[in-house]
Amino acid sequence: MARLKPSFVCQVCGAVAPRWSGKCEACGAWNAIVEEAAAAPLTGGTAAARALGRGRVVVLEGLTGATDEAPRLASGIAELDRVTGGGFVFGSVLLLGGEPGIGKSTLLLQASAALARSGARVVYVSGEEAAGQVRLRAQRLGLGDAPVALAAETCVEDILATLKDGPQPRLVIVDSIQTLWTGQVESAPGTVTQVRASAQAMIRYAKTTGACIVLVGHVTKDGQIAGPRVVEHMVDAVLSFEGDSGRDFRILRAQKNRFGPTDEIGVFAMTGDGLEEVTNPSALFLGDREPDAPGTAVLAGLEGSRPLLVEIQALVVPSTLGTPRRAVIGWDNARLAMVLAVLEARCGVRLGGHDVHLAVAGGLRVQEPAADLAVAAALVSSMTGSPLPVDAVFFGEVGLTGAVRPVAHPGPRLREAARLGFKRAALPAAAADAAAESGIVALAVPTLDALVARLAARAGAARPNDA
Numbered sequence: 001m002a003r004l005k006p007s008f009v010c011q012v013c014g015a016v017a018p019r020w021s022g023k024c025e026a027c028g029a030w031n032a033i034v035e036e037a038a039a040a041p042l043t044g045g046t047a048a049a050r051a052l053g054r055g056r057v058v059v060l061e062g063l064t065g066a067t068d069e070a071p072r073l074a075s076g077i078a079e080l081d082r083v084t085g086g087g088f089v090f091g092s093v094l095l096l097g098g099e100p101g102i103g104k105s106t107l108l109l110q111a112s113a114a115l116a117r118s119g120a121r122v123v124y125v126s127g128e129e130a131a132g133q134v135r136l137r138a139q140r141l142g143l144g145d146a147p148v149a150l151a152a153e154t155c156v157e158d159i160l161a162t163l164k165d166g167p168q169p170r171l172v173i174v175d176s177i178q179t180l181w182t183g184q185v186e187s188a189p190g191t192v193t194q195v196r197a198s199a200q201a202m203i204r205y206a207k208t209t210g211a212c213i214v215l216v217g218h219v220t221k222d223g224q225i226a227g228p229r230v231v232e233h234m235v236d237a238v239l240s241f242e243g244d245s246g247r248d249f250r251i252l253r254a255q256k257n258r259f260g261p262t263d264e265i266g267v268f269a270m271t272g273d274g275l276e277e278v279t280n281p282s283a284l285f286l287g288d289r290e291p292d293a294p295g296t297a298v299l300a301g302l303e304g305s306r307p308l309l310v311e312i313q314a315l316v317v318p319s320t321l322g323t324p325r326r327a328v329i330g331w332d333n334a335r336l337a338m339v340l341a342v343l344e345a346r347c348g349v350r351l352g353g354h355d356v357h358l359a360v361a362g363g364l365r366v367q368e369p370a371a372d373l374a375v376a377a378a379l380v381s382s383m384t385g386s387p388l389p390v391d392a393v394f395f396g397e398v399g400l401t402g403a404v405r406p407v408a409h410p411g412p413r414l415r416e417a418a419r420l421g422f423k424r425a426a427l428p429a430a431a432a433d434a435a436a437e438s439g440i441v442a443l444a445v446p447t448l449d450a451l452v453a454r455l456a457a458r459a460g461a462a463r464p465n466d467a
């Protein structure tokens with residue numbers, strides 16, 4: 001192979017620079033530019049045609065006509081299948097990202113074993129652990145009898161040769177993409193060029209054979225390592241496995257999915273016997289609830305198509321700082337600032353001299369604006385020192401005018417609340433009918449001010465801070 005001219009590649013965003021510099025001009029990352037040999041152009045077409053500099057004519061198709069629903073390989077792990085949209089799609093490549101130690105290998109080993117037991121040929125290629133280590137883990141998880149074909153290999157050419165030799169696999173796991181290297185490019189394993197070229201080779205294999213491929217990618221919190229980011233646009237689906245290692249539950253979330261929804265979550269608990277599916281996540285997230293504590297409100301939330309009740313905790317304390325602290329865990333900073341501003345401007349709740357701490361209990365990350373009302377309730381409850389009713393849930397989006405706006409799917413939220421024994425709900429007026437159907441007493445709040453007045457009256461005081 002002719003020696004290719006070296007280039008300087010940012011290991012964070014993949015941008016190519018003409019010379020080395022301390023800072024990447026494209027993404028602003030420091031100390032991320034590394035000298036690499038340039039990759040050979042990766043193009044399609046037959047080798048002969050490319051040698052002649054001419055392309056091959058492809059057949060153009062219209063948008064009309066029938067196309068089959070993408071055929072899938074369901075893993076039988078319901079929480080995983082929910083996030084992929086019903087199973088791995090044949091001929092597609094999925095990237096499973098997550099911090100080291102979160103449980104990616106465990107999840108994929110369990111899925112591999114389940115599929116292998118059901119008769120599908122599954123190849124598990126481990127580039128990080130020796131075959132013996134993977135086997136030991138499988139035996140510890142009670143999966144030792146599953147006919148998974150195991151290999152410890154990192155060279156892409158060897159992996160592809162192995163896959164082509166023997167029966168065609170239905171599912172191939174590559175753990176992890178950072179350990180792969182191909183002789184096609186001269187950079188070290190783990191660099192952007194190697195990761196990209198190796199992923200490209202695996203993608204081509206999936207498209208030509210129809211096998212499902214799952215690539216594992218490690219990401220770190222600060223995203224410094226040459227990571228899966230650079231392959232995100234090449235693969236068909238990107239799932240991320242989250243959770244903090246101090247707790248035992250894990251959330252699987254789709255960030256990109258060409259063949260399914262991106263708003264579904266799967267919930268697992270890491271136990272001594274591997275990952276267990278959590279079929280009733282609301283009960284899990286409300287498990288440690290202290291009902292009499294002021295500053296906690298239960299949000300009747302929704303993740304994808306699944307209702308999920310979570311506790312929102314707020315702590316409002318007088319500040320000793322010139323600029324009071326606003327600390328948020330599990331919710332959006334800007335959204336909290338907005339709710340605080342509306343409380344201040346429209347409801348007369350003065351929080352300017354107070355530090356505000358807000359957390360979604362259990363370490364979950366809530367993204368929907370429907371949490372506004374629960375956040376506001378938790379804040380007011382903390383401020384007045386008066387606990388909210390123990391049997392009440394809250395949901396509703398708050399606008400800048402202080403109006404409480406309707407949110408999507410009130411029905412499933414309220415049914416979930418009723419199922420878990422809640423009796424009352426503070427909600428947007430439009431959701432009152434849905435509450436009646438679920439047997440929940442609705443407190444329709446047209447404006448945030450109405451809710452604050454109600455809570456203040458309950459606290460047995462005038463408006464908070466009015467004095």
Ligand code: TYD
Pocket residue numbers: 098099100101102103104105106107137141270271272273274275
């Ligand atoms: P692992 O799947 O190796 O993580 P990743 O591949 O994402 O790096 O999981 C490692 C962690 O999971 C490790 O800290 C131990 C824990 N674990 C359990 O608690 N129970 C188990 O049954 C297994 C297999 C792992």
Ligand code: MG
Pocket residue numbers: 101104105106128175
């Ligand atoms: Mg691993």
